[in-house]
Amino acid sequence: xxxxxxxxPASSVLQAIADPQYCFEAVNMFLEQSGRAPIFNITLVAEYxxxxxxxxxxxxxADRFLDDKTQYDLVIVPALFGNMPDAVEKNRKLIxxxxxxxxxxxxxxxxxxxxxxxxxxGLVDGKKCSTHWGFQDQFxxxxxxxxxxxxxxxxxxxxxxxxxxxxxxxxxxxxxxEKYVDRETAIITSKYFAVDFxxxxxxxxxxxxxxKTHGDxxxxxxxxxxxxxxxxxxxxxxxxxxxxxxxxSFERRFRQATKNSVLxxxxxxKIEAAKKSxxxxxxxxxxxxxxxxxxxxxxxxxxxxxxxxxxxxxxRNRYNKMA
Numbered sequence: 001x002x003x004x005x006x007x008x009p010a011s012s013v014l015q016a017i018a019d020p021q022y023c024f025e026a027v028n029m030f031l032e033q034s035g036r037a038p039i040f041n042i043t044l045v046a047e048y049x050x051x052x053x054x055x056x057x058x059x060x061x062a063d064r065f066l067d068d069k070t071q072y073d074l075v076i077v078p079a080l081f082g083n084m085p086d087a088v089e090k091n092r093k094l095i096x097x098x099x100x101x102x103x104x105x106x107x108x109x110x111x112x113x114x115x116x117x118x119x120x121x122g123l124v125d126g127k128k129c130s131t132h133w134g135f136q137d138q139f140x141x142x143x144x145x146x147x148x149x150x151x152x153x154x155x156x157x158x159x160x161x162x163x164x165x166x167x168x169x170x171x172x173x174x175x176x177x178e179k180y181v182d183r184e185t186a187i188i189t190s191k192y193f194a195v196d197f198x199x200x201x202x203x204x205x206x207x208x209x210x211x212k213t214h215g216d217x218x219x220x221x222x223x224x225x226x227x228x229x230x231x232x233x234x235x236x237x238x239x240x241x242x243x244x245x246x247x248x249s250f251e252r253r254f255r256q257a258t259k260n261s262v263l264x265x266x267x268x269x270k271i272e273a274a275k276k277s278x279x280x281x282x283x284x285x286x287x288x289x290x291x292x293x294x295x296x297x298x299x300x301x302x303x304x305x306x307x308x309x310x311x312x313x314x315x316r317n318r319y320n321k322m323a
Contacts, residue, residue, distance in 0.1 A: 002039055002074065003071075004040055005101070006043070008051045020111070020173055024173075027039070027181060045064045047091075071101070072101055074106060075108045076109050076110075079111050084135065091117055098118075099122070112169050113132050125143075125146060133150075133164065136148060154175050156175075173189075216256075218253070279319045285297070285313065
């Protein structure tokens with residue numbers, strides 16, 4: 001029997017507590033239906049007996065508390081909600097409990113922005129970690145010592161798991177079912193919950209807005225110039241000259257501020273514009289390509305797929321409002 005603890009943080013997402021409980025209970029049901037013994041024992045662990053979530057609309061009753069001496073095989077850290085620094089601070093007392101569980105042999109899995117609470121333990125310092133694509137810049141600022149994997153759905157290193165944003169944590173839950181039970185049961189579970197098994201990237205869902213909270217006014221000017229000239233064939237020398245900065249100094253400051261190289265930023269802005277065009281117009285691939293400043297169809301397709309995970313045709317077919 002695998003002992004699973006789902007921690008119940010204050011300021012957390014109710015579904016990220018209920019979904020893993022539902023998933024592992026369903027797996028037990030599948031096993032019993034096939035004549036096998038259930039494998040998971042699921043416990044809700046919290047600082048208090050009752051944790052109020054959803055603005056007080058929901059109350060989660062804990063089974064055990066932080067003085068619980070049970071050693072678990074797996075600890076689930078659900079997604080937090082609201083202001084991340086505040087949410088982490090509210091749950092400081094959970095941190096030593098999670099660390100003790102890991103140091104005594106438990107594996108730990110964070111769901112979505114539960115990665116912020118996981119990272120606050122220090123357990124992923126120097127290790128790979130995933131989180132919601134929309135929180136990646138904030139995560140990097142708060143935990144620069146963590147090797148954040150941009151856009152990844154599931155990350156695993158040394159018994160620590162993390163997942164991408166929102167419902168993509170279901171892919172991590174299926175990964176854990178496959179590991180603890182078997183692949184056949186994981187596939188049955190994916191079909192039962194209608195989850196795309198083994199999806200690898202959040203890229204197709206990502207919206208690129210740029211990182212502009214860094215406070216470097218010259219770099220903000222460069223970002224605005226890039227975003228206002230999507231159709232132009234931009235180059236680094238041209239932009240650095242407009243700012244009266246040497247190229248090396250410009251590139252260093254730009255990466256330090258935005259966490260992207262200048263060329264990466266240019267491509268991401270252009271591809272974001274192309275995505276919006278595919279979503280909202282009837283324009284063909286070549287026309288959109290020209291609109292966003294590319295003149296090589298192969299290069300455009302390659303860059304588009306690298307950033308979004310889909311070809312331009314596949315993206316248009318999936319998301320075009322008039323399709």
